[in-house]
Amino acid sequence: MTAEEPADRDDDSDSATELELDAVYDAIDAVGRPHLTATEFSRKTDLTPDEARAELERLADDGDIERQDVSEVESVWYPTDIAEVTDRExxxxxxxxxxxxxxxxxxxxxxxxxxxxxxxxxxxxxxxxxxxxxxxxxxxxxxxxxxxxxxxxxxxxxxxxxxxxxxxxxxxxARKFRLKTHEDGYVVLEADSDDLMGNVARPKLDDDHLRAPISDSESWVNEDATAEIKRTLYEAGYPVRDDRDLETGDAIEMDLRLRLRDYQQDWVERFTEQGSGVFVGPPGSGKTVAAMGAMAAISGETLILVPSRELATQWHDELVRHTSLTDDDIGEYHGGEKSIRPVTIATYRTAGMDRHRKLFDQRKWGLIVFDEVHHVPSPIHRRSADLQTKHRLGLTATPTRESDDEEEIFTLIGPPIGTDWGKLFDEGYVAEPEVEIRLVPWGNETEQSEYSSTSGHDRRQVAASNTGKIDEIRYALAENPAAKALVFIEYLDQGEAISEAIDAPFISGETPHARREKLFDEFRRGELNTLVVSRVGDEGIDLPDAELALVASGLGGSRRQGAQRAGRTMRPAGDARMVILATRGTTEEDFVRRQMRHLASKGIRVTETEAEAVEPPAKTE
Ligand SMILES: Nc1ncnc2c1ncn2[C@@H]1O[C@H](COP(=O)(O)OP(=O)(O)OP(=O)(O)O)[C@@H](O)[C@H]1O
Structure with a gap:
């Protein structure tokens, strides 16, 4: 009897191993790749991430699975049997x-x-x-x-x-210059050689940046000018390492109530490893939630900078919903309210103003989050990049690479951290929007001849404001009667005309704040189905359930806007469509196509159709 007991136990542990190995195979099937991470394994089983990791390590010790380290903090695991057969790459x-x-x-x-x-x-x-x-x-x-x-x-x-x-x-x-803290507390720029300091840094930087030389290769730095110094030297081709001893500030207690998705976990790990970075992902891909994960990982007092008051309120609500922080822990600092707490959400504008920024400088932040970070480079926002913090995290949905400010963002905040968009669509985290370019004929001949006789910006405006688009908008709305729809416009006159024609409120920069918020609220709650929105609706305002975006005009300017507008319909909510109206036979047509080519390369389906509302006018010989 007694001798059988250990034997039984051995049997049990063998079959337990087999069960676990089966679980790995099942999880691999579910993941759809020949290997998985510990986080993925935990998601596909009932194990916590730590248990999953321990389990995988045990199986690896037994030789049943193999491990490959992707980075210092991340590993992938695959059954030993699979290792030989899959290599289509x-x-x-x-x-x-x-x-x-x-x-x-x-x-x-x-x-x-x-x-x-x-x-x-x-x-x-x-x-x-x-x-x-x-x-x-x-x-x-x-x-x-x-x-x-x-x-x-x-x-x-x-x-x-x-x-x-x-x-x-x-x-x-990238290792020629660095900023460091002198043992007496001031900041020093150190060059790799006397020559670099004498012939690169000093000629390019003035007294406002460098207060005085310390040696031939070191200079005493004006602390308020560190961002400017980094930018100047970066532009000269010398990125500056930042090794200053920045205080993390007081610790905060904060737990995240959501479980991060694998790619979010990966972003957070890469961020904590690097100390700074920018999460780049399509709207709705969970950057805000991942940023909360980063806050929880850093656990230091945090300043969150946002472009608008609406976004500040949204951040506040989301923090309370998804983390253990309470209203008492969170302050808002902007035109409407001014309180600084361990976690403070401020608008870039207010935080950058001289009379307020001292308050922000006095506090030791462990982390500053720059939301919608492509705002930072514009002069008013730029100033916030000087605020002292141990960690900097940017968030952006702008994947464009050729915009002038992109490099600057990555210099001032940190290197990009992202997952390719196609993968996020494939895995169903973000609904892939359908984008349709609809070519619309002229509403009347007067407009058409006006187009032919003008040039430059006026010409573009005539094409953008084509009244033929109004019929097309009516038609598109009638096609999708139940869909919550946003109509985007660039020109105020056009916005008013469309708003009247379809009997929907028009929100522009001139709409008082309270009314804006009320209308967006009604739209969110489903009391309003359609809104006409000028550029103001473009950024920073969460419209989670827009199922149809009609872009009547204003795709212009930058690819960034194109991406953002597409993003408005890219919510995980489900079927989302964006219809872009372009006046047929004008420069607008080519322009829109060019803009959309970029989205197409990101894996978004882009189609092109002729307007259906009005028959194209018969060609006259
Ligand atoms: N790990 C997660 N678990 C559950 N829900 C999540 C998770 N991450 C994100 N979400 C949900 O997905 C939606 C979009 O997330 P989030 O607001 O973080 O995206 P975003 O990329 O910041 O969007 P935007 O660019 O518009 O600011 C939200 O409703 C959020 O609650």
């Missing part, structure tokens, strides 16, 4: 163009590549095109150049001396 390097094209990349490869390259596009055959840019090497999270080169060789599978030479020079370039 192909990585091709173009060293001269500094490009890598990957067919069927798996998550591991993507995670590796994202450490030193940027996803630029997908090619026709579904391959991913990565590009290595200077700033990607500057921002690589590796401890040493050898580590970086090892990751590169590992993922590329081949060595290119030419590319490695370039990577080495960029790596070194």
């Amino acid at each position: 192909r990585v091709v390097l173009f060293p001269d163009r500094r490009e890598v094209v990957v067919e069927h990349p798996d998550q591991f490869t993507r995670a590796q590549l994202s450490q030193f390259a940027r996803l630029q596009d997908t090619n026709r055959s579904g391959g991913y095109v990565y590009e290595l840019r200077e700033e990607d090497i500057w921002a690589a999270p590796h401890e040493s150049l050898e580590d970086l080169l090892a990751t590169m060789r590992d993922v590329l599978g081949e060595r290119s001396p030419h590319l490695e030479e370039w990577v080495t020079s960029q790596w070194e370039r």
Whole structure:
């Protein structure tokens, strides 16, 4: 009897191992990839992330599964049997163009590549095109150049001396200047050589930036000018490392009540590892929630900067809903209310004003969150980038790469942290919107001849304001009678005309704040089905249930706006559609197509149709 007991236990533990291995296979099936992370495993089982990790480690010790470290903090796991059979992925390097094209990349490869390259596009055959840019090497999270080169060789599978030479020079370039705190408490800029200080830094920076030389390679720095110094040297091709001893400030107790999704967990881990960064993801992809995860991970007093008062209130509500923070922990600081608490949400505008910013400077922030971070570079917002903090986190839905301010954002705040959009759509976290370009004929001949006889901006305005679009809007709304719809416009006259024609309220910059909030509230609650919105509706205001976005005009300006407007319909709420109206045969038509090509490259379906409301006028010979 007694001898049987241990034997039984052995049997049990063998079958337990088998059960767990089965669970790994099941989870792998569910994930749809040949490997998984511990977080994924925990999500597919009843285990907590820690239990899941321990379980995977045990199986790995037994040799049933294998582990590969993706970074210092992240690992992927795969059953030993699977290891040999799945390798459909192909990585091709173009060293001269500094490009890598990957067919069927798996998550591991993507995670590796994202450490030193940027996803630029997908090619026709579904391959991913990565590009290595200077700033990607500057921002690589590796401890040493050898580590970086090892990751590169590992993922590329081949060595290119030419590319490695370039990577080495960029790596070194990013280590020429650093900001540090002197033991007496003031800030010092230190150059790698006397020559760099004498011939690069000092000529480019003036007395406002550098107070006095300390040695040939060191200068005493004006603390309020650190952001400006970083920007100036970055523009000269020398990113500055920031090794200042910044105080984390008082600790806060904060727990997140939601479980982060895998990719959010990954963002937070990358952020805490780097100390700064910008979460880049489509609207609705959970950047705000991930930022709360980052706050919980840092657990220091936090300042959140937002572009508008509406957003401040939303942040406040979301923090109370999703974290253990209470109203007493959270202050708001803007035109309407002014209180500073351990977690404070302020508008960029107010925080940047001289008479207020001292208050923010006095407090030691462990973390500053810059929401809608593409706002930071404009002069008024820029000032907030100087605020002292140990950690900086930006949030943006703007994937555009060629905007002038992008580099600046990544210099002032930190390197981009993201997941490619296609993957977020594939996994169903963000509903993929359908974007349709509808070509609309002229409403009347007078407009058409006005278009022919004007030029420049006037010409663009005539095409944008084409009254033919009003019929088309009526038609589109009638097609989708139950859909909550937003009509976006650029010109006030046009907004008023459309608002009258479809009998829907019009919100513009001139609409008083209280009325704006009331209308958006009614829309949110479903009491109002349609709103006409000028640029003001573009950013910062959450319209979670818009199912149809009709862009009558105002896609212009930048790709950023295009992406943001598309984003308004990209809510996880479900079926979302964006219809962009363009006057047929005008420059608007080409313009809209160009704007949308960018979204198409992000994996969004873009189609083009002729307007259905009005038959195109018969061609006269
Ligand atoms: N881990 C999660 N678990 C459950 N729900 C989540 C999670 N992450 C995000 N959500 C939900 O998804 C929605 C969008 O999230 P969030 O507001 O964080 O996105 P966002 O990227 O910040 O959007 P925007 O760019 O518009 O500010 C919200 O309703 C949020 O509660």
